[in-house]
Amino acid sequence: MTDAPAPPATPRPKSRLLGWRTILTLALFGASVGAAMGVLPIRSLQASEGLSLLIALSCLAAGLTLLWVSLDQKLMVRVLKFEGGASRTETLNLRRAAGALTIGGLLMAAPVFVRVLDLPGRGLAWAAMLALFVWQSWLNLQVWRRGDELQRRIILEGGALSFWVLQGGLFLYAAAEHIGLIRPIGAWALMSVTMASYLCASAWVGVRRTSTFTGDQ
Numbered sequence: 001m002t003d004a005p006a007p008p009a010t011p012r013p014k015s016r017l018l019g020w021r022t023i024l025t026l027a028l029f030g031a032s033v034g035a036a037m038g039v040l041p042i043r044s045l046q047a048s049e050g051l052s053l054l055i056a057l058s059c060l061a062a063g064l065t066l067l068w069v070s071l072d073q074k075l076m077v078r079v080l081k082f083e084g085g086a087s088r089t090e091t092l093n094l095r096r097a098a099g100a101l102t103i104g105g106l107l108m109a110a111p112v113f114v115r116v117l118d119l120p121g122r123g124l125a126w127a128a129m130l131a132l133f134v135w136q137s138w139l140n141l142q143v144w145r146r147g148d149e150l151q152r153r154i155i156l157e158g159g160a161l162s163f164w165v166l167q168g169g170l171f172l173y174a175a176a177e178h179i180g181l182i183r184p185i186g187a188w189a190l191m192s193v194t195m196a197s198y199l200c201a202s203a204w205v206g207v208r209r210t211s212t213f214t215g216d217q
Contacts, residue, residue, distance in 0.1 A: 044116055045112070045116060046189075047189075048185070048186065048188050048189035048192045048193075049112045049115075049116070049188070049192075051192040051193070051196060052108045052109070052111075052112055052188070052191075052192040052195070053108070053109060053112055055105075055108050055192065055195050055196055055199065056104075056105040056106070056108035056109035056112075057105070058105070058199065059101045059102065059104045059105030059108065059199075060101075060102055060105035060106070062101050063097075063098045063099065063100070063101030063102030063103075063104070063105060064098070064102060065098075066094055066095075066097055066098035066101065067095060067098035067099075067102070069094070070091055070094040070095045070098060073091075076091070076094070089146060090148075092146075093142070093143055093146050093147055093151075096139045096142050096143050096146075097139075097143050099136075099139050100136050100139040100140050100143060103132050103135060103136040103139070104136060104195075106132060107129060107132055107133060107136070108192075108195065110125065110128075110129055110132075111129070111188065143155075153205075154202060154205050154206045155202070157205045158198065158201045158202030158203075158204075158205045158206070159198065159201075159202075161201040161204070161205060162194075162197045162198040162200075162201040162202070165197055165201065166193070166194060166197050169193075170190070173185075
């Protein structure tokens with residue numbers, strides 16, 4: 001008896017993560033970052049400002065990546081593992097999260113550029129930052145209200161973990177500063193450390209929760 005021929009293998013869809021549009025977007029982003037960094041006198045940067053710029057780049061890269069993914073339904077399903085396709089609510093929420101991250105990156109970078117470049121109109125710059133902060137807060141609220149259980153758990157647990165880590169670290173630093181063992185640091189340095197702690201905690205919680213949610217070991 002002759003064996004039946006095996007059915008032809010279904011070709012796997014080609015990944016669009018490295019398509020020409022993605023490469024062009026990354027190139028434009030890299031060129032924009034390079035141009036922005038090129039105008040900064042690196043030697044005049046404080047350590048906290050270097051950290052805040054690193055945070056800003058991370059937020060901008062993450063926000064633009066999420067926005068790019070949200071523009072392609074197939075890519076969104078493949079990358080984020082939405083079963084049965086992403087709904088309109090999930091797509092909009094992903095774009096809100098992308099917008100909040102992007103604005104967060106701009107907010108972390110703006111004060112550094114204003115101070116280091118000694119830009120005029122600082123009151124107007126602060127007012128612009130206030131408007132961006134209000135917009136970002138509204139986006140974060142919408143992400144929280146319209147997000148699924150996984151998103152809410154990541155936000156809650158990331159914030160809680162960041163708080164407990166910072167509470168201990170800031171207490172020990174404040175105690176050493178208060179008794180004269182170390183010198184004081186500025187509010188911007190504390191803000192940069194807080195943001196770095198929150199982003200790291202949220203990323204760690206997100207990886208663990210996503211693995212648990214999808215059943216990965």
